[in-house]
Amino acid sequence: xxxxxxxxxxxxxxxxxxxxxTVPATASRPYDPTTQSLGTLGLRHGLHVGTAVSMDALNDAxxxxxxxxxxxxxxxxxxxxxxxxxxxxPTRGAYNWGPxxxxxxxxxxxxxxxxxxxxxxHNQLPAWLTSGVADGSISKQELRELLRNHITTVVxxxxxxxxxxxxxxxxxxxxxxxxxxxxxxxxxxxxxxxxYIADAFRWARxxxxxxxxxxxxxxxxxxxxGNPADDKTQFVYDMTKSLRAQGVPIDGVxxxxxxxxxxxxxxxxxxxxxxxxxxxxxxxxxxxxxxVRSQLTEGVQAGNSEEINPRLQASAANxxxxxxxxxxxxxxxxxxVWGFSDKHSWVPGWFDDxxxxxxxxxxxxxxxxxxxxxxxxxxxxxGPPYVxxxxxxxxxx
Ligand code: XIL
Numbered sequence: 221x222x223x224x225x226x227x228x229x230x231x232x233x234x235x236x237x238x239x240x241x242t243v244p245a246t247a248s249r250p251y252d253p254t255t256q257s258l259g260t261l262g263l264r265h266g267l268h269v270g271t272a273v274s275m276d277a278l279n280d281a282x283x284x285x286x287x288x289x290x291x292x293x294x295x296x297x298x299x300x301x302x303x304x305x306x307x308x309x310p311t312r313g314a315y316n317w318g319p320x321x322x323x324x325x326x327x328x329x330x331x332x333x334x335x336x337x338x339x340x341x342h343n344q345l346p347a348w349l350t351s352g353v354a355d356g357s358i359s360k361q362e363l364r365e366l367l368r369n370h371i372t373t374v375v376x377x378x379x380x381x382x383x384x385x386x387x388x389x390x391x392x393x394x395x396x397x398x399x400x401x402x403x404x405x406x407x408x409x410x411x412x413x414x415x416y417i418a419d420a421f422r423w424a425r426x427x428x429x430x431x432x433x434x435x436x437x438x439x440x441x442x443x444x445x446g447n448p449a450d451d452k453t454q455f456v457y458d459m460t461k462s463l464r465a466q467g468v469p470i471d472g473v474x475x476x477x478x479x480x481x482x483x484x485x486x487x488x489x490x491x492x493x494x495x496x497x498x499x500x501x502x503x504x505x506x507x508x509x510x511x512v513r514s515q516l517t518e519g520v521q522a523g524n525s526e527e528i529n530p531r532l533q534a535s536a537a538n539x540x541x542x543x544x545x546x547x548x549x550x551x552x553x554x555x556x557v558w559g560f561s562d563k564h565s566w567v568p569g570w571f572d573d574x575x576x577x578x579x580x581x582x583x584x585x586x587x588x589x590x591x592x593x594x595x596x597x598x599x600x601x602x603g604p605p606y607v608x609x610x611x612x613x614x615x616x617x
Contacts, residue, residue, distance in 0.1 A: 253600045258592075259295030259332075261599035262555065265547060266610035268333050268383075269599075270296025270556035272509065275319045277564045278326065285586045289560060291330045296383070296554050298335040298508070299323045300566070304344040305370060312348045317377065324381050335508065335556060336382040338436070339371050340420045341389040342406030353411060363411055368423050375427035384506065384554070386436040386474060387424045388417050392455050394439065402448060402455045417459075418468045425469040430615055432553075435460065436474035436508055441542070442490040443497070453494060460501055469616040473498050477510035477542050478558065480576065481534035491545035499551035504613050507546055509558035512538040512591070513567045513579035520578070531578055536590035539581065543598045550611045561586055 253261060262269035271294045277286045290297065301307055302319035309315050327334045349366065352358035358366070375385065391414075393405035404414040412419075417435075424433050437456055444451040448458050456473065463470045475494075479485055495505045512535040514520070519527035539557075546552035559565045559580050567579040581592040 254596065257293045258595055258599065259293055261596060263295055264599070265602060265607055267547065267552070267599075268296035268554040268556075269595075270294050270298060270333070270335065270554055271560045272298045272300040272337075272556065272558045273323060273326075274300045274559070274564050275302050275323055278323075283563075286561070286564065289582070289586065291326075291332075293560070294332065296333040296335060296556060297323070297327050297330075298337045298556055300559065301344070303337055303374070304341070305349070306344045306346045308374060309370070310346055312346070315373070320378075324378060328381070333383040333554075334378075334381060335506075335554065336375075336378060336385040336431070337508075338386040338389045339374060339424060340367065340387060340408060340416070342408060343390075345407065350407065353407075360411055364416070364419075367408070367412070367416065367420070371420060371423040372427050375424050375431070379428045380430065382428070382431045384432045384434050384472060384474075384504075385424055385428070386508065387420050387433045387470075389436045390438065391417060391435070392437055392452055392459070394452065395450055400450070402450060402452060418463060418466065421463070421468050421470050425615075425617070429617070432471040432504055432612070432615055433469055434472040434474045434504075434506065434508075435463075435470055436476060438476040438478050438509070440473075440475050440494070441477060441479070442486040442494045457498065457501075460498065460503060464501055464503070470503065471613055471616055472504035472506060472553070474506045474508035476558075477507040479510075479512045479538045479542075481512060481514045481531050481538065485538055486541060488541045488544045488548075491541055492548045495545055495549040495552055499549060502613060503551070505546075505549065505552045506554045506556070507542050507552070508554070508556050510539060510542055510555065511558045511565065511567060511579040513571060513576045516568075516575040516577050521575075528578075532590055535578060536594045539591040540594040540598055543595050544602075547598065547602045547607045550608055551613070553610050553612055557581060 258269040273290055277283060299320060302323055308320060324334060353363055391404055393403050397405060408416045421433050440453040440456050443453045446454055448455040460470060460473055498505050514531035514535060517527055543555055546555050561582040562578060562580050563584040565580050568577045582588055
């Protein structure tokens with residue numbers, strides 16, 4: 221009854237507008253999803269499409285296009301570097317909050333959700349910390365206290381402003397490491413033992429009861445042999461299962477999604493199956509750092525289209541595989557690209573033997589590439605029954 225009344229009012233209103241404007245703008249211009257941003261299209265599914273943000277590029281007045289696209293195209297942002305320990309505390313005890321604060325304020329002004337990156341990682345640690353441990357002036361016990369303090373201080377500062385925190389990053393080795401049997405690797409495991417992982421989640425939870433707390437890693441897009449000794453995805457799955465069984469407040473697993481077109485990679489159904497299996501543990505999932513790089517052969521560098529085209533096409537296909545899998549699994553809350561333009565990608569600086577690049581969804585002149593268009597069409601063409609709204613877990617206490 222009530223509904224009927226409302227719809228009658230609606231009809232009267234529409235009729236009035238129609239009489240006032242002989243040709244209503246909306247009638248002549250039908251909704252065209254291709255003009256919408258990735259962020260807007262993602263939100264139709266409850267999915268946050270985001271990007272990593274370089275604060276240097278964001279503040280570069282001679283590069284206004286960068287800032288414009290960060291704010292117009294994405295629903296979520298991650299700080300590419302300014303929330304890492306070396307940036308936040310370059311000198312012991314003296315926090316440099318400026319750039320991270322600016323980043324969080326920028327996101328708020330643009331109504332973007334924030335992925336906090338990163339609380340515990342073996343890279344980009346301040347020199348005072350690593351050298352102090354190396355020369356014995358920082359004891360193991362003190363190191364544990366320093367970590368607890370760092371997590372507490374940083375999470376506290378941004379409490380209520382962070383949607384998802386990457387609490388622990390890249391804790392697991394790769395098959396090419398020594399020993400090749402998968403294990404907990406790096407500075408923190410070596411100095412504190414693997415128990416630091418559970419500690420880190422508990423400390424982060426104590427400081428922020430509402431943020432979703434993530435474990436984040438690369439090369440976990442799909443399951444392999446199923447043997448945790450050589451299957452990194454299985455290792456991370458077993459780790460997550462055991463943390464959950466111990467009551468550790470881990471709410472999500474982030475799959476970075478750094479892919480290369482020279483590798484075999486995965487099909488959509490394999491990636492979907494992996495996300496589903498993780499969801500079965502009660503955790504959220506997300507793609508957190510997606511990029512798909514290619515080798516910059518002499519031909520590519522010389523502009524040979526026969527070498528460039530297959531790479532751009534393969535890159536687009538891989539971006540799309542991860543997007544479709546994410547859309548298909550309701551626990552997959554966000555899809556973040558690790559930089560959106562080849563002008564500012566970390567890839568050429570990191571993968572130089574052989575040189576690699578072409579890893580993002582816009583070229584160096586901010587022209588959208590096929591990868592961008594494919595992500596857009598994935599978002600446009602998705603819908604029920606296979607693609608349903610997201611379901612987020614409650615932060616675990
Ligand atoms: C990279 C940044 O993009 C670079 O600018 C920086 O020099 C090194 O780190 N996995 C991660 C990210 O979790 O933090 C890394 O970011 C890329 C790999």
